[in-house]
Amino acid sequence: MAINTSLNRVFLFCCALVLSGGEVFAQTTAGPGLPMPAAIAPPRDTPYPGTIRLSVDATDADRHIFNVRETIPVRGGDSIVLLYPQWLPGNHSPRGRIDTVAGLTIRSNGARLEWTRDPVHVFAF
Numbered sequence: 001m002a003i004n005t006s007l008n009r010v011f012l013f014c015c016a017l018v019l020s021g022g023e024v025f026a027q028t029t030a031g032p033g034l035p036m037p038a039a040i041a042p043p044r045d046t047p048y049p050g051t052i053r054l055s056v057d058a059t060d061a062d063r064h065i066f067n068v069r070e071t072i073p074v075r076g077g078d079s080i081v082l083l084y085p086q087w088l089p090g091n092h093s094p095r096g097r098i099d100t101v102a103g104l105t106i107r108s109n110g111a112r113l114e115w116t117r118d119p120v121h122v123f124a125f
Contacts, residue, residue, distance in 0.1 A: 040081050040124050050074075064100075081118075082125040098123055 050073040057067040074080050084101065086094040104125070106113045118124035 037119055040118060040121055043083060084123045084125070086123045096123060 052073075053069075053071040055069040060066075072080070084096055084098050086096045088096055104115070106115050106125075115125055
């Protein structure tokens with residue numbers, strides 16, 4: 001009986017070690033993550049110093065396709081952040097349909113500019 005009892009104790013001790021080992025590994029990290037990109041400045045409600053032109057082609061409204069041309073004059077050398085509406089009137093949560101935006105092309109003096117979406121704030125271009 002003494003051998004059976006000592007084997008039970010060894011078995012229980014080994015089970016306790018195996019079961020408690022996962023907690024130790026769960027607390028470790030794989031190292032530092034990637035640094036967060038710089039935050040974009042919050043929008044400000046200020047009068048725009050220029051004239052913004054907007055042209056909307058709604059000839060394919062049956063399929064909810066609108067071709068929009070917008071001209072925003074900016075000073076050279078300045079970077080600009082365009083924000084898509086996140087909160088829409090009549091909604092109680094951010095339900096802006098960013099997934100329906102397609103074919104966004106940005107040009108400066110007729111030359112196409114490469115743009116990137118903000119990796120944190122997906123409503124910012």
